[in-house]
Amino acid sequence: MVKQPVARLRQTVPPPTECLGQSVGDHELRSRPVVRTQEAEQKEGVRVLAHSDHFIEWEPCAELPEAVSPEPRAEAIPLRIVHEDDDLIVIDKPAGLVVHPGSGNPRGTLLNALLHHAPALSNLPRAGIVHRLDKDTSGLLVVAKTLEAQTALVRQLQAHTVCRVYVAFVVGTPTSPGRIEAAIARHPVARTRMAVAARGKAAVTHYKVLGSGKGWSQLECRLETGRTHQIRVHMQSIGHPLIGDPVYGGTRLVRQLPAFARDFHRQALHAARLELQHPANSAPLSFTSPLPDDLETLRFELERHAAAG
Numbered sequence: 001m002v003k004q005p006v007a008r009l010r011q012t013v014p015p016p017t018e019c020l021g022q023s024v025g026d027h028e029l030r031s032r033p034v035v036r037t038q039e040a041e042q043k044e045g046v047r048v049l050a051h052s053d054h055f056i057e058w059e060p061c062a063e064l065p066e067a068v069s070p071e072p073r074a075e076a077i078p079l080r081i082v083h084e085d086d087d088l089i090v091i092d093k094p095a096g097l098v099v100h101p102g103s104g105n106p107r108g109t110l111l112n113a114l115l116h117h118a119p120a121l122s123n124l125p126r127a128g129i130v131h132r133l134d135k136d137t138s139g140l141l142v143v144a145k146t147l148e149a150q151t152a153l154v155r156q157l158q159a160h161t162v163c164r165v166y167v168a169f170v171v172g173t174p175t176s177p178g179r180i181e182a183a184i185a186r187h188p189v190a191r192t193r194m195a196v197a198a199r200g201k202a203a204v205t206h207y208k209v210l211g212s213g214k215g216w217s218q219l220e221c222r223l224e225t226g227r228t229h230q231i232r233v234h235m236q237s238i239g240h241p242l243i244g245d246p247v248y249g250g251t252r253l254v255r256q257l258p259a260f261a262r263d264f265h266r267q268a269l270h271a272a273r274l275e276l277q278h279p280a281n282s283a284p285l286s287f288t289s290p291l292p293d294d295l296e297t298l299r300f301e302l303e304r305h306a307a308a309g
Contacts, residue, residue, distance in 0.1 A: 077113035087149040099132040139271025152279035163275035169268035176209035213306025215256035243268040
């Protein structure tokens with residue numbers, strides 16, 4: 001493909017609002033934003049979205065859904081808003097809410113709720129969403145309200161300066177504190193799963209034990225990178241899968257849990273703390289989210305079981 005100068009890109013590449021509403025190919029859907037400067041040039045297989053003096057280049061990534069609805073619609077879905085200003089929104093997402101429309105989830109997602117809450121987000125790629133949580137992971141997630149804010153937040157994520165801390169309940173008790181460095185790629189056979197793979201994308205998770213009992217531990221996990229299912233895959237890889245994880249749980253390991261914990265209805269994972277710089281003025285921001293009721297009940301029952309011996 002012949003490279004085209006940026007001046008030509010401004011004429012040939014549709015603005016973000018057009019791209020969000022189009023039914024486009026799988027390559028463009030399965031992508032993540034990478035900030036480029038004004039000197040950027042079009043590269044083969046990559047779409048560059050031009051807007052003012054900023055460019056967001058979408059490159060392949062396994063962290064987004066398989067497909068999106070051609071025209072995501074606003075839906076009146078309640079949102080738990082922790083913070084909102086002119087540049088960003090911080091959401092406390094409940095378990096069970098899908099972040100982005102995709103195969104099997106064409107509506108009823110966080111994106112649909114955002115479009116209802118702030119209709120101007122329809123002018124941004126993916127309605128300002130810059131990172132995601134799995135459907136059954138609860139907790140904090142930041143959304144940009146302007147293209148400039150989206151660009152700044154993407155830069156922070158790329159530089160690993162956004163602090164994302166999770167609370168997880170796992171099977172067994174790992175050595176603590178610990179650091180897991182293991183590349184992650186899509187599973188070669190089960191394409192909806194991820195796996196540790198030498199040729200995958202670099203992934204690093206830091207963790208420490210906050211409490212434990214017979215057959216279980218409560219961990220604090222800090223992401224250095226943000227790969228799909230990262231904490232779930234990494235903890236499984238060291239023999240301590242998340243309680244309730246239907247994909248990476250492992251039947252043999254789960255047997256050591258108390259009976260009530262074996263049947264927990266989702267992966268026991270919560271995004272509890274989010275720290276970043278404000279995209280407009282670089283002021284430090286820090287947000288926390290308490291354990292939701294289901295995880296608080298799980299913790300209480302696990303500790304009660306441990307105390308009973």
